[in-house]
Every structure is written in C-alpha cells, then in structure tokens.
Amino acid sequence: MSTYFAEQERQKRIALLVILGLGSLMLWHTPFGALLLYPFTILTTWFHEMGHGLAVIAMGERFDHLLIYPDGSGVAVSEVSPDRNVVQDAIIAAGGPIGPALAGAALIASSRSLRGTRIALAVLGAALLVSAAIWVRSLTGMVVLPLVGIAILAIARRANADQQRFAIQLLGVQACISVWSQTGYLFTEGGTIGGLPQISDTGAIAQALFLPYWFWGIVLSIANIALLWWSFRYAFRR
Template sequence: MPYIDGFPVQEHNFEVFARDAKDSLTPNSTQRTTLIVAGVYIVVIFILWHMPYLSVIIYPFKLLTVGFHEMSHALAGILTCAHIHSIELDPDEGGATRMSGGIPWITLPAGYLGSSFIGAALIACGFDTNASKIASLAMAAFFLCTLWWARKSWLPWLLILGMSGLIVLFWFVAGGVALRYFVLFVGVMSDMYVLWDVVDDTIARKVNGSDASSFAQICGCCPSQVWGVIWLIQAFAFFAAGIIIGLVAFKESASQQAEDSKHFLPVPGSSGAMQLFPTTFTSMMLCVAVTTVVMLRRW
C-alpha cells in the first residue's frame, strides 16, 4: 500500500466510486417499470398535445401546469418582498400573476424554472409510494395557496376541486400505487409543458408578451430567444435531475414499497390505519374548511 506523508492511501478510489455510481444509477425492476411508464407518458402527452379534439383529455393538466408556473412567480415575488395582487388562469391555457414590487430579475424567470423544479420533484417522488403521498400533500398546500390569490375566478376552484378529487381517489387504489403513477404523470406533464412552452414562446416564434421578452427588455443584452435557450437547457437539467434522484434515492422494490405504505399515511380500513386516519383526516378537513371560510369572507 502506498504512503503519502506517512499515511496509507487506498488504491483504486476512482474505480470504487465509479462502481458505486453505476450501481446507484442502474434501475431495478420496479424502477424500470417506472421509467417505461414515464416514457409512455411522454409519448401520449406529445400525441394528445397535437390532436385537435383529443387534446381535451389533458386540458385540465395543462391548466394545472400553468398554475405551477404562476404560483412560482408568486412565491418568487413573496421572497423578494413583492405584493401579490392576484393569480389568473385563463381558459385558453394562459395565466398571469399580478404583483407590485419585487425583483424582476428573479420573479420573471421563476415561472419556468419554478415549474421545472416542481415537475422534477414530482418525477423523483413518482418512484416511491410514500414519497408520492408526501408530494400529494405538498400539492394540496399549493392548491390552497393558489386559491388564496385566484379565489375570484371560477376556473381555479373547478380545477383544484377536480385534481383534489383525483388525488383522494388514487390514494385508495392499490394501496397508493395509483397515486404514485398520478404524481409521476403530473411531474412529466409539468416538465414537458415547460419545454414546449419555452420553445413555442421564444425559440420557434417571438411572443412580445412572454416572460422571456420581458426579461430581455430588463437585461438589455440578449434577445428573448437566447434566454429561451438558456431556460430550455435548465428545464432539461431539472428533468434529468428528477430521474437521477428517483433512481438513486428510491431503490425499494414494489413489495417493499407496499409494505412501507401500510405504515405511513395508510389507506383507511387497512391495518394500522384505524387510529391514524381519523385524526389525520379530521385535521385536513378542518384546515380546508377554515381556509375556505376565510377565502369566502375575503372575497
């Protein structure tokens, strides 16, 4: 064994690291199924996206990704001391976040980058049932925040009630496995929407009212297409990171995930759920009721 300054140095550290990295990134059978499903999602979304009549199937999810986009603007505005006036979701799949103050250098790109990050996080959580349960609760918090700023429009209420119903429904199917694939679909949809929207708004054609054109005016050094390419690369990076994190972090098999799911926010009626669920369900319903009442009073 070689020595440096009197201390032994282990040989082949790089080979050990490379082998460990290969083992971490090599998908097991459950992860391969998840990757195949994600690939099918991409193909199906691409086909439905360009079909004149069938595109109505994914229309609610398009609006949901618009909500992610606008909520990212709003959160960036809060972090930069902006005052959020409202969030609007348009039936034509558009959206707008009206705010005053803040730092435009941060709030403008936050829409695409924030929704890309959300999509990547949901993709990573889509590799594991318990992680998908946590992700669905995070989406519920997102829904409440969105309604707070968009409560005067009927569309967000209808959209969020529908998505909340799907989350509750899929939570009951196959011990939460259906919820995992639902979270995975929303994550893929969010990242795909960002990729196609950036290309459509900035690279394929110049939209004067886009985030990229507004950011280009503030920056003054590059056209909107350049910023579109930069945001596109970042969106691809987030998408890849979501898959890599899912492969590395969630190596449990489907049977192991099913067993773990029985003890973490279990489905009502399953073993271990009788004591936990009433308290959890009551707390969630109370939180939703109080929030709804407050929103209606402020309306």
C-alpha cells in the same frame, strides 16, 4: 436475479413516463388531445403562474391574484415597487418557466420512498385547494383547480402504493414538460393572454438583462431537461 428484474421494472417505468410525456406534448397540439388533457392544461398553467407568483413573493413584492382563462392561458397579477432592480425583474420572469420544472423534479424525486410519495400528493392537493381560495380570481381556475386537488388527495388516501408512485411521477413529468406545451412559447417575444398583448417571459428576461429572448429560451430549456434528468436519476437510483 431479483436485482435484474427490479432493474427491468425501473427501466420500463422510466420508458413509460417518457413515452407518456412525449405523447402528451403531441396530443396538446391536436383538438382532441387538448380536450382530453384539459385538466392537465389548467394544472400546468397553475404551476407556471404560481412560479411567477412565488418568485414575486421571494423578491419581497406582493403577489395579488391569479387568473386562469378557459383556453388554458393565465396571468399572475402582482404589485411591484418602482425601485426594484433588473435582476429581480429577471427572476420574476424566469419563475414561470423554471418554477414548474422545480416543482415537477421535487414531485418525481419524492417517489423514491412511499412516505415521500404520499406526502407530496397531500401537499400538492392541499396547495391547489389553498391557492384557489387565496389567489385565484377566475371561474375556470376556481372550478377546475379544486376538482384536481380533490382528485389528487383521493389518490393519496385511497390508491395503492404503486398507483400513488405512478401518479406523482406522471404529475411531475407533466410539470417539467409544461413549458413546451405551447408551440414555441420560450422562443417568442410575446403573445396574447386574455385578449391583451403580453411580453413573453423570455422577452422580459432579455429586456431586464442582456442577450436575445431565444438565448434565454435555450438556457431555460436546458435547465428544465437537467432537472427532469436529475429527478429520474434520484427517484430510480438503487
């Protein structure tokens, strides 16, 4: 009987997280929702741009600084060598769309144990504070990211076990779905960031490799969904 009720609780938690995730995607596209979810918007931008930045570092290049604008857009500014190859360019471009899903899946997976949950909350909170001090060079990022980091560290220290698990799972879901927070982002060739025209990540991958940008949008969407599915399966497995 206890196993039955435990399974019911797992199903309810998964359903709640899915509903909150889908609900936030819809809210993001309304004026009130965008205001309500503003801290999450800045956080998802941080996940995205840090994905680019860490990919730059992994490719042996220099990640210089990160800008996050009041409208929630952002850019990772890097110094790359002229002799880099197209594969490196593609990986750096893909770091933004896939990086948040990798981080989100890791956060959700960590909730399988209470110890893992607390470590993940502490690491995420500390990462926000450290990255704001080292790389962030815009007022919005320097104000919002430390506040979010402090809030996450407070949850890690003061919240009860169930609240901690729910918090890390919700943060993980938001990271995984953040790539769809902007309508059609993966399926555009470019846009405007900070008032300047920019090629999209999928557009940059298409330029570096082959096949059109929309193909890479589909590939990245499938990869993000697969990571979210795997993390749920791992975290809630008996």
